[in-house]
Amino acid sequence: MAVYTEVSEDEARALLHSLGLGELTSLRGIEGGIENTNYFASTEQAGEPRDWVLTLFERLTHAQLPFYLHLMKHLAEHGVPVPDPQAKAEGVRIGPGEDDILHTVCGKPAAVVNRLRGKSELAPGPAHCAAVGEMLARAHLAARDYDRRLPNLRGLAWWNETVPVVLPHLEPEQAAVIRAELAYQNHVAASSAYAALPRGPVHADLFRDNVMFEGTPEQPVLSGFFDWYFAGVDTWLFDLAVTLNDWAIDLPTGATDEARTQALLNAYQSVRPLTDAERRLLPAMLRAGALRFWVSRLWDWHLPREASMLTPHDPRHFERVLRQRVAAPLHA
Template identity: 35%
Template sequence: MSVYTHLSASEVAAYLSQFSLGDYNSHQGISAGVENTNFFVETTLGAVSNKYVLTIFEHHDAAEVEGFINIGRHLAEQGVPVPGPLADKQDKYLHILKDKPAILCPCLPGSHPEKISPDHCQQIGAALARFHLAGEGLELEENNRGLRWWPEVGRELIQASLAVSSSGDALLTDEQQEVLVDEIEFQESNTELWFNLPRGLIHGDLFHDNALFEINEKDGDKLGAILDIYNSCQDAWLFDLAIVANDWCAKNNGSWIEGSLPALMAGYQSVRELTELEQQSWGMCLRAAALRFWLSRLITQQHQAEAIAKDPMTALVTTEKDPMEYFLKLIRHRETQY
């Protein structure tokens, strides 16, 4: 998504030559997002131009990407609107570019709405429930940024902050360190509850910029695609719903946008009803979802700083997402009774 790995026209053309998709026309880096490198790629086959998305994985190995390929193919076959990966002439989906795993997917129709409405939230809620249920039969890895990851990365961030605290460049303030320690203790104290929640395939990163809608002013927007399934794994379905709620339905300070959360919940439950245990665990999962993205944004901020230090031009094609947004959302959820 942000561009960390650069490719020349000849390199992209050589890659495309392995497919039956026509001749290379152009490619352009996609600056949105934070973890992977993505390019829009255009080809010409006869008189027809076609558009694809080339993804280079910056933090996943080939085995992990094989898992994403299986999930993408499975979901596409189940009718879930995800960009299923494309096979080359040898029926291979996975390739290596600049020593990193890479895949090619079709560019699906739609765009990001300028303003998220309750109707968008209702549609994405229903689509998320279908996504969850469509994962039945898949062999899934446990979430590697879930309950067991938070304490590990939390300790690393606190240690890094303490190491540079005298210079004033600490990643975390004293207050944030206290909140982090307390929140991790809270989540760990609920470990048994976590693993009793209904679970299966989750998207793991279904922010509003990972969905496309076909815009129609007359009949209303229609969900066209769910993107970026590269955090998909096994975890509690309610945690995934909380991730969506924190992004689609909340302002940056964590306060709810009027009408959005009820629409999301109604959409989700029109496909799959929440259990009583899930209803009781909603506040815990909202807090967990905020914690997860506060920590991952802090880690990404470090990675981006390192990449820019090596190549200042990287700053021109890198999207930075503020960790403070999710710290504020965590604080609000900690102060709210659900």
């Protein structure tokens, strides 16, 4: 999250009124992340304080956003703890490109969701990973009957477009690695085994800072998954791989943490066992997940956008993860 578009208190107040969420008491820009403008907004209604997150979408369009927002609504209705997009009050005009939960602020598409309880756990243990694995499987199954479709916009087609853009910024040896991995992923995607993988709506960005916990470190209670704005229809295995590549690795080296890996995988499979095709392709999808974020971090690092609060992530981290996934494949 970052602030690319400045929102005044008057503009935020008008939106919150249109949603029937009470009187604005504070508005604060959120630091971190890279894609959208985000603010914490607090209101008071009938003497009760309430907390929200206001998001302005800097790249996604009014036409694309209903997929994400209504997916969150769908998951919430199926018992998955996600931020719930807030609808316009009865009688409020729906503007061009909007719907009941998609709004416009400063000329940008916008949404307001409830602020989840708890905090992120940036140094997770096996118990945190197990909670994430179980809830990820529940989310996959809950979204099976979601009727909107949008491809993963940061999938293979985007990698093929973006790798040539970042190549001039790499050392020759790095360029050789990224070219070879992209060729390998194109080969995998053309295979019959890949075509057999189960798929549906996925989060595609379920990192440690996109999950909230309450409880204690020994007995954590997962209170929510958020930041669904990279979601799309893709293989469930890719989503699991992206998650493992953050929750179950050693951050300094990118190497696999066995205890956290097994905790996450076992918990996921207690809800949705992997198919034979998924077991065979898990090493390839772990490499795919590492490539996806190496490419995107290279793009953000070398071709940054202006923002009033922004610290791009170091792309070398996912270079290390990819090299580890190639050197030491993980088998389910």
